[in-house]
Amino acid sequence: MTSPEESALLARYHYLRGLVNTVSNKRLDALEDFQSLYKTDAEIFPSQMVKSLVASLSEAERLQGDKRPDIKSLISRHIDESECVFKLSSSVKTSRGVGKIAMTQRRLFLLTDGRPGYVEVAQYRDLEEVKVFSAPFLLLRIPSLKLRVHGRKEAFEANLKTETELWNLMVKEMWAGRIVADRHKDPQYMQQALTNALLMDAVAVDVLLYTPGQLWVSVSGGKMMVFDASSWSLIQTCQVGNAKLNCMLGVDKDQVWVGSEDCVIYIISIVSMVCNRQLTEHRAEVTGLALDTDKISHKVAYSCSAEGTIIVWDVSTLQVKKQFRLSCDRLLSVHSCSKTLWCCSRDSVME
Template identity: 45%
Template structure:
């Protein structure tokens, strides 16, 4: 197994490796993760598996109602093709809801009734016509998604209306607007029973933090469903606010509409219990109270989801920020700054960095994992792929119009050399090849071959090229001859670890290095590479994946144990370059941090592995 680094991992049968990885016990998995060569193999299998999900999703099929019973796998495909929802985890919960207390398969008639109810509800929501005096109380993009029957409440008779933001009473007679509560202002939701003759009549009570009086509605048989729906929307709003991630609210709304369709479809005593299987956020809120630490909350600005239209979250492999361009005319498209995000399977998603909204079309470059991106001359983005090709994207047409195929192994990094006279770009591949490109002709100017184990990154400093490989860091002269080499610190050589990233701190003549399975940073003087002069300890870190320098700070993306110790969590440590102390420890993601980039020194963006798959936007102080 010692030579697995140098082995082409394509030779391993993917299905067999995936089955083995899935069958590992918790302690066996953490043992495997401590071996870099096994960790690399496991990570590749995970990301290849994500790639299959992307490709499968690219086939748009004409939807037809099923004619036979469906097991879970067929049900997932059917729901995705119907356009109801794409997220696999949500569809699994829907499957549980529709098969409560019976065989785990869906009858085609049950599916037909569910699908019909869903479609009718969609039409009904579009047909809700509100008077102008009611609309003026709502936000521009607010829609009524659910309307109750006419009922008695302690605010008068009317229909309860649910939007993505609030509950309000649409009063009978001359339609009027009485706000019940915004979801973020709810303090309590419960069902109480009022005695009436020999019966107990259920009513829904909603306590709002802004009003003394509790709202009470006599919803009769719909009381349990409304209780479920309001709780889920409240929990989704809380999660969205705590994590500064508006997509949680959108997910909660989807869950609520699915609950409504499940109850409409099953029409039985167990219907509300079945629908409760979809109350994901309400369950999370009670099972794992996820308090976001104060420092994290204060530094976090926003979260976005690049896997929004995909069946499952994907790993964010690379992030690139390109500044805005004032010279753009309307005809050329917008000149806003952009965030480029490389997911699995050659998929690149682009966000408008002024509004953080996703641009319509993703860019597809090959079908392999992407390793690096570089913005050039405001109208090009270079992307290095595992398939050994450099793809050049025209930022105006958002299409790939050129490919550079000189590398023979996966392209790992770029370095841009800019001077008054010219600019030129270096690229490197994992086999140790370094190429210098003429940007005007896209021809190779120079090519060097470095003897190393898996070249990962390159950086320029004072006309020399610093190359970071797993087994060492080499300084190359302009002609490609090695000048100096540094190896892992002695105490780390006995461990199964490797260099993971390098930062040149030019102003101080320092190098900062990190290792994939170590909880410390090593600081070296550029003039003395024999041993580090200082080490910075990162508490509760199990390994460093990426680092960037922003102003007088080093931001470090890591893996670490989650608060419940059951999963990996993604942490970011911010180290001050003068005091060498950890200023902040951010609980950034629910999976390891895989990518970091800076937006003009004002924000830092972090991307995470596929258990989370989100991008977080952080304020730089």
């Protein structure tokens, strides 16, 4: 049996080795040391540091950690599986360092560049002020976001550039939702606030598509969000490549076709919300999609790409029926009407 003196010495050893592994970016080894420390002396267990370590784990490290029972139990104890990042900014300059601001359903936090872990910016219920202000930079004044948090003297400031106003609206919506949810003791208000904030984010995207009962929204970087059209609640999110999405088309009752800047047409099942096919015949970004509704027995779809190529698709077999190219300055869209295909480019409309 270990004596109290030996236990104290062992605890210090695990603590110090955990610190060394942390600064050496050996996150899994550090977590293993802190798990041993937790078993030896829970009173000096650095819970905040462990939370930061867990939050900074890469996907590969998390998978490795799942194979090590002690680390897996530590990870599960210090991360809330119900919390999800719904919006992540680009890397921006803030009053607490350079990093990416993340928005979850409960709080805002900063993922600092070049350092493991995160810095909590604010829980929504602790916010006292959210506003846009102009920060001086040389001879310019740059729009920035300022947050005042209860119990903190210094305000949090972030130079979000062109996204400042969007973040201002989204954070205010989440703040208001938290206040109303606490007042009425009903978490449903928070869920509604999150939906509203996501819709605000969606307003800035390029493509919306309505299918019976659902609203499909493309977000930057190939992310798709699907909302229930009656309640505006978020049903599903899915990833469709990593490029900007330019156009969407509902095909039959079970498919959505999505044209992307990466030259691919992604086909998503409405039932499973999963991309199960890709059409890769285009050699430039796909800019338009259309369906020929006059041919009931044998539907065809049209797709166009920026350099002028138009492809005619057999919807049932997904085979190319015909392909031709127009001479124009950036082909933007195609529309099928009364057995005529209308093509819109930057400088003309062609029939």
